[in-house]
Amino acid sequence: MESGLNPSQQKITIRQPDDWHVHLRDGSLLEAVVAQTARVFHRAVVMPNLQPPITSVESAIAYRENILAALPKGCLFTPLMTVYLTDVISPNVLEYGHSKGVFFAAKLYPANSTTNSFDGVTDIRHIEPLLDTMERIGLPLLIHGEVTDSKVDIFDREAIFIETILKPLLSRHPALRVVLEHITTEEAVQFVETSTSNLAATITPHHLHINRNAMFAGGLRSDFYCLPVAKRERHRIALRKAATSGKPCFFIGTDSAPHLRSSKESSCGCAGIFNAPIALESYAEVFDQEGALDRLEAFASEYGPAFYGLPRNTNSVTLVRVPQVVPSYFTVKNVDNSIEKLLPFHAGETLSWSVLVE
Numbered sequence: 235m236e237s238g239l240n241p242s243q244q245k246i247t248i249r250q251p252d253d254w255h256v257h258l259r260d261g262s263l264l265e266a267v268v269a270q271t272a273r274v275f276h277r278a279v280v281m282p283n284l285q286p287p288i289t290s291v292e293s294a295i296a297y298r299e300n301i302l303a304a305l306p307k308g309c310l311f312t313p314l315m316t317v318y319l320t321d322v323i324s325p326n327v328l329e330y331g332h333s334k335g336v337f338f339a340a341k342l343y344p345a346n347s348t349t350n351s352f353d354g355v356t357d358i359r360h361i362e363p364l365l366d367t368m369e370r371i372g373l374p375l376l377i378h379g380e381v382t383d384s385k386v387d388i389f390d391r392e393a394i395f396i397e398t399i400l401k402p403l404l405s406r407h408p409a410l411r412v413v414l415e416h417i418t419t420e421e422a423v424q425f426v427e428t429s430t431s432n433l434a435a436t437i438t439p440h441h442l443h444i445n446r447n448a449m450f451a452g453g454l455r456s457d458f459y460c461l462p463v464a465k466r467e468r469h470r471i472a473l474r475k476a477a478t479s480g481k482p483c484f485f486i487g488t489d490s491a492p493h494l495r496s497s498k499e500s501s502c503g504c505a506g507i508f509n510a511p512i513a514l515e516s517y518a519e520v521f522d523q524e525g526a527l528d529r530l531e532a533f534a535s536e537y538g539p540a541f542y543g544l545p546r547n548t549n550s551v552t553l554v555r556v557p558q559v560v561p562s563y564f565t566v567k568n569v570d571n572s573i574e575k576l577l578p579f580h581a582g583e584t585l586s587w588s589v590l591v592e
């Protein structure tokens with residue numbers, strides 16, 4: 235047993251959490267995964283990297299409708315839509331989408347940094363007018379923080395992004411609200427915790443559980459391949475400290491990113507980890523191991539709404555210390571009725587916590 239753990243704590247009830255970073259995909263994959271997120275999260279910031287990406291108010295509205303239509307009946311879940319920044323999108327589109335209450339935030343993918351990012355921003359200088367507009371109207375910027383220069387080692391891409399892109403961007407736009415998504419390094423932790431309150435970071439469950447060895451344990455393991463890639467153990471430890479620190483600049487964002495088995499098991503396997511079915515339980519495991527279960531609620535349900543200026547949820551969710559074996563796979567039914575597998579994070583493992591289904 236790890237120190238600080240209270241063995242008598244068998245149950246924890248927290249305000250209902252939100253997921254501040256999720257990929258719900260579209261089509262049959264959307265139908266297979268959305269209920270998993272809506273199972274425990276009341277709101278979720280939905281990433282716009284579909285093919286084609288969400289770059290207009292109309293496509294964001296259509297996507298939101300598809301998400302709502304794919305939910306189980308009676309399910310109360312609010313998707314918060316994002317717009318995908320490109321070199322050519324007009325500031326007027328951002329302003330219009332924000333004024334209509336459609337765009338909750340805008341997502342910056344450096345071109346070719348991750349899944350479906352080829353339409354992303356090729357040079358940060360190209361989007362200065364967009365950033366000026368966002369700063370003025372209060373539209374938050376969500377960042378996939380990695381440089382894409384092939385000469386930069388993949389394990390250094392986040393740290394180099396912070397130095398060369400993020401720092402100058404924040405000093406050019408001091409009033410812009412920015413979230414550095416799915417941070418993976420000690421450098422990111424230090425940078426965010428010493429920055430102004432306009433900068434926050436999300437942390438995924440998988441980056442709290444695995445280091446980069448997971449991708450190479452006993453063979454090439456694409457199930458643990460995500461972007462940004464997991465880093466060395468010292469970074470994982472820094473992320474665990476940050477998530478459980480009680481600092482409001484760090485909050486939940488699962489980056490649950492489902493890919494069909496056939497897209498993972500290929501000579502060019504896709505990046506992404508599908509954690510939605512057990513995301514909250516996976517975080518609970520970490521907070522428990524760190525002796526910080528009393529800080530789970532703030533991380534999961536309070537710091538996100540505070541950063542975004544939204545009300546806290548009023549419902550609650552209860553976790554019980556009842557072990558659960560995570561399914562080895564879920565299934566997705568394609569339009570042609572063929573069935574494909576979808577592997578969740580922790581597949582086949584036993585987690586100590588379960589969400590109590592009322």
Ligand SMILES: [Zn+2]
Binds near residue numbers: 255
């Ligand atoms: Zn993501």
